[in-house]
Amino acid sequence: MQRYVEGKRLEIKSLTERDSFRRDFLGNVAHELKTPLFTVQGYILTLLEGAVNDKQIRMKYLDRANKGVERLVAVIKDLDMIAKLENDGMKLNVDVFNILEVIQNVIDLFEMKAKKRNIKLKFDKIYEFPVFVKGDVEKIEQVIINLVVNSIKYGSPNGTTIIGVEDFNDKKFILKVIDNGEGIKKEHISRLFERFYRVDQSRSREQGGSGLGLSIVKHIVEAHDENILLKSTYGKGSEFSFTIEKAR
Numbered sequence: 626m627q628r629y630v631e632g633k634r635l636e637i638k639s640l641t642e643r644d645s646f647r648r649d650f651l652g653n654v655a656h657e658l659k660t661p662l663f664t665v666q667g668y669i670l671t672l673l674e675g676a677v678n679d680k681q682i683r684m685k686y687l688d689r690a691n692k693g694v695e696r697l698v699a700v701i702k703d704l705d706m707i708a709k710l711e712n713d714g715m716k717l718n719v720d721v722f723n724i725l726e727v728i729q730n731v732i733d734l735f736e737m738k739a740k741k742r743n744i745k746l747k748f749d750k751i752y753e754f755p756v757f758v759k760g761d762v763e764k765i766e767q768v769i770i771n772l773v774v775n776s777i778k779y780g781s782p783n784g785t786t787i788i789g790v791e792d793f794n795d796k797k798f799i800l801k802v803i804d805n806g807e808g809i810k811k812e813h814i815s816r817l818f819e820r821f822y823r824v825d826q827s828r829s830r831e832q833g834g835s836g837l838g839l840s841i842v843k844h845i846v847e848a849h850d851e852n853i854l855l856k857s858t859y860g861k862g863s864e865f866s867f868t869i870e871k872a873r
């Protein structure tokens with residue numbers, strides 16, 4: 626009887642937790658959508674009320690409304706990706722590929738964005754040979770993109786992001802993305818990979834983040850049965866790394 630009661634108590638606890646988690650999640654989603662939506666609405670209403678007749682203001686407000694829409698699209702894309710990852714238990718398209726090519730591709734994609742903050746993106750060394758790994762190439766690219774974009778957003782201006790691949794053990798490599806940016810205080814580290822978690826709400830929002838990037842990273846890495854690791858010193862910089870299977 627006692628065991629039965631204890632069992633039920635745990636069940637109720639887990640259901641209550643899940644329910645509060647779901648409520649938090651809905652609240653977060655609503656909030657993330659509300660902010661840009663009200664921005665868009667504000668500019669459109671002002672245009673309708675007459676601002677449309679002023680050619681200069683018209684362009685400025687349309688441009689701002691468009692930025693708000695872009696933000697909405699970005700949040701919805703991330704939510705959509707998370708929903709997919711959580712629903713199909715993530716189907717992986719596993720292939721053998723050269724991870725150096727994927728890294729180079731990400732560097733090429735984000736060089737301009739990095740330049741705007743005067744941040745250099747580079748490999749840790751010159752690689753003479755390809756590094757073949759096994760995984761879902763598109764999803765692994767998404768992981769590298771999210772980590773590199775973070776290193777640009779939270780890196781210090783004039784800083785450097787260094788990307789490297791090393792042996793982790795016989796069967797695995799480890800890929801590291803290292804920045805010399807603001808770093809992360811210890812108390813945040815355990816929660817950083819949660820959906821919507823941001824260290825500094827205002828700064829992160831100014832950088833256009835909704836706090837979904839790292840939860841996507843964690844999902845993808847864990848679906849590969851691999852680990853994501855984080856070392857960071859507040860004020861000095863951060864090192865995000867994940868393991869990946871070697872291809873034989």
Ligand SMILES: Nc1ncnc2c1ncn2[C@@H]1O[C@H](COP(=O)(O)OP(=O)(O)OP(=O)(O)O)[C@@H](O)[C@H]1O
Pocket residue numbers: 703771775776778779780804806807808809817822823824825829833834835836837838839840863
């Ligand atoms: N390289 C980093 N250096 C310092 N802080 C970081 C770094 N990467 C992430 N963070 C912190 O972790 C938080 C969560 O990161 P995450 O990528 O999940 O969300 P985001 O970048 O705010 O938004 P999104 O990725 O959804 O656009 C960030 O808001 C930031 O505070």
Ligand SMILES: [Mg+2]
Pocket residue numbers: 771774775834837838839
């Ligand atoms: Mg991010």
